Amino acid sequence: MSAILLVDDDVIFLEAMARALAALGYDPIIAEDEPTALATLAGAQERGISVTKAVVDLRLAASSGLHLIPQLKGITPQLDIILLTGYSSIATAVEAIKLGAKDYLCKPADAHDVIAAFKKGGANPNIDIPVSPPSVNRLEWEHIQKVLTEHEGNISATARALGMHRRTLQRKLQKRPVKS
Missing domain, CATH: 3.40.50.2300 (Response regulator)
Incomplete structure (x- = not known):
């Protein structure tokens, strides 16, 4: 086991x-x-x-x-x-x-x-490629996540880097990510 x-x-x-x-x-x-x-x-x-x-x-x-x-x-x-x-x-x-x-x-x-x-083995080169680009909301979510990762999860530093209020960022992070 x-x-x-x-x-x-x-x-x-x-x-x-x-x-x-x-x-x-x-x-x-x-x-x-x-x-x-x-x-x-x-x-x-x-x-x-x-x-x-x-x-x-x-x-x-x-x-x-x-x-x-x-x-x-x-x-x-x-x-x-x-x-x-x-x-x-x-x-x-x-x-x-x-x-x-x-x-x-x-x-x-x-x-x-x-x-x-x-x-599952290694990488799959035959994975399906999406037909349409991601939505603006999904792109925003991805960008927030990228900046959050760059700031090692620090909400205040991420909010400053994004030019938004910390509480606004916290509200956005509490939502589920947009599917597409």
Whole structure:
């Protein structure tokens, strides 16, 4: 049985995903935040438990899944990591892959989607290319995410860089991303 680390600050989602993965034959180990995830992975390694996979949420309560990826890889370099998020953007997807994530999934994703992402091979050059360009709202979302990544998640610095009020930016970030 393979151990899989699940890191998400949404306890209900975390427990549901853990039950679903256990039903598929995986041994889920859960953590609700960055320090717990690092301690859990290091502790499992010390006890001889082989953790080969991790599912990390992008938005954690006090940090970002992007910051967690290299730290997890530092403990277990061969760890396959899937970044899971309800706030997808091109900027965060690219950063996740650059930092060492195997794949990037958008919520809602279930245990079958996660396992399929782990089993998937490398890049797919035959992926469908969208017929129409993204909407203005989607472009705005992508730009905000890019600037937010450049400012390491700092809302105030991002708002200054975008020339908007911090509260306006916070309201925009609380909304789900536009599909197209």
